[in-house]
Amino acid sequence: MTPACRVSRESITALTQMLPREKTHGWSHELEVLVTIYWLACGASYRVTADIFHIPLATVCRIIHKVVDEMMSIIHNVIHFPRQEEMEDIGAGKLFPSIILQGICDAKGRFIDVYVGNPGSVHDALVLRRSPIYQQALYPPAGYFLLGDGGYPCLQHPVAVMTPYRQPVASQVEARYNRHHAKGRNIIQRAFGILKTRWRSIFLRALEIRPIFAPKVVAACCILHNICVAAGDIMEEEGGPQMEDGDEHDDAEVDRRDLAGGDVQARLAAQLSAPDELPACLSEHDYI
Incomplete structure (x- = not known):
């Protein structure tokens, strides 16, 4: 799956560790990050992404929007002016x-x-x-x-x-x-x-x-x-x-x-x- 995502396992792990982790149920946080990165890398439709991961279509849409919003919450930690x-x-x-x-x-x-x-x-x-x-x-x-x-x-x-x-x-x-x-x-x-x-x-x-x-x-x-x-x-x-x-x-x-x-x-x-x-x-x- 890593080649399809066009990023290394280390980069995926780094992003997962930086994002808020408030989940107590449902799909794992790691899987949600992977689904989002795959969608960004391949430009696939929500339906194709759902078929790849065997996840309901509505859930894939919700996951991608949720993870992207989480990424917006850390944008100033990753993109910032130098000291x-x-x-x-x-x-x-x-x-x-x-x-x-x-x-x-x-x-x-x-x-x-x-x-x-x-x-x-x-x-x-x-x-x-x-x-x-x-x-x-x-x-x-x-x-x-x-x-x-x-x-x-x-x-x-x-x-x-x-x-x-x-x-x-x-x-x-x-x-x-x-x-x-x-x-x-x-x-x-x-x-x-x-x-x-x-x-x-x-x-x-x-x-x-x-x-x-x-x-x-x-x-x-x-x-x-x-x-x-x-x-x-x-x-x-x-x-x-x-x-x-x-x-x-x-x-x-x-x-x-x-x-x-x-x-x-x-x-x-x-x-x-x-x-x-x-x-x-x-x-x-x-x-x-």
């Missing part, structure tokens, strides 16, 4: 079938924030402005910034987001900045790639569920992703990570709360091209 001593490079990005998942991850590809539920037609910049991280200026702390693709505005406040320069770039300085930006942003692209590979039936197929339940299902996949990363249960994305030199930019409306990040972007670009001391991970051999 100051844990600060690392992070990335921001998006993935959308019919609803948008805006995610931020750390250098290991673990999600530290997710915001799910906007329709796929909503512009990236508007999704950002609707999210708690923007509305409440939750992250990152002063002196740090997020890397976002060209669909996001370049900002200093209320959330610091650095984006690539528009194509065509005006100089080698901007081109070099874009290359380093793409390398850093590759982490979030790979995280989304792994998410789609492991839960392809959720992200690449139409789901036979009510729209109001869909954001919880997507968030549950993100919780499982972090649990798998912590357990060393890594699945390579199909096709391998994609490196991009830059992204298309769409003009977004300016919000009165925005403080543009162009000055910070320019200083970063200049430092990359004429650094006093550059971290080893950013070193190149063609500085001028």
Whole structure:
């Protein structure tokens, strides 16, 4: 059953131990978790899942909704901002079938924030402005910034987001900045790639569920992703990570709360091209 669930036994055990255990009768908690993970991994209908486990159809529906709701109760234990001593490079990005998942991850590809539920037609910049991280200026702390693709505005406040320069770039300085930006942003692209590979039936197929339940299902996949990363249960994305030199930019409306990040972007670009001391991970051999 573990191969069909697309997660290791260690990851399943870790999730089971983290979820509330208030059952005193009925199906075992372990079986309920297994049924839910199988449904997420295979994208099967409730009826097919019921036949696989020999459980009544109505019970399978109840079990899946119950376990997903339990997972929502631990989401902030699994997906959370790092402490100051844990600060690392992070990335921001998006993935959308019919609803948008805006995610931020750390250098290991673990999600530290997710915001799910906007329709796929909503512009990236508007999704950002609707999210708690923007509305409440939750992250990152002063002196740090997020890397976002060209669909996001370049900002200093209320959330610091650095984006690539528009194509065509005006100089080698901007081109070099874009290359380093793409390398850093590759982490979030790979995280989304792994998410789609492991839960392809959720992200690449139409789901036979009510729209109001869909954001919880997507968030549950993100919780499982972090649990798998912590357990060393890594699945390579199909096709391998994609490196991009830059992204298309769409003009977004300016919000009165925005403080543009162009000055910070320019200083970063200049430092990359004429650094006093550059971290080893950013070193190149063609500085001028």
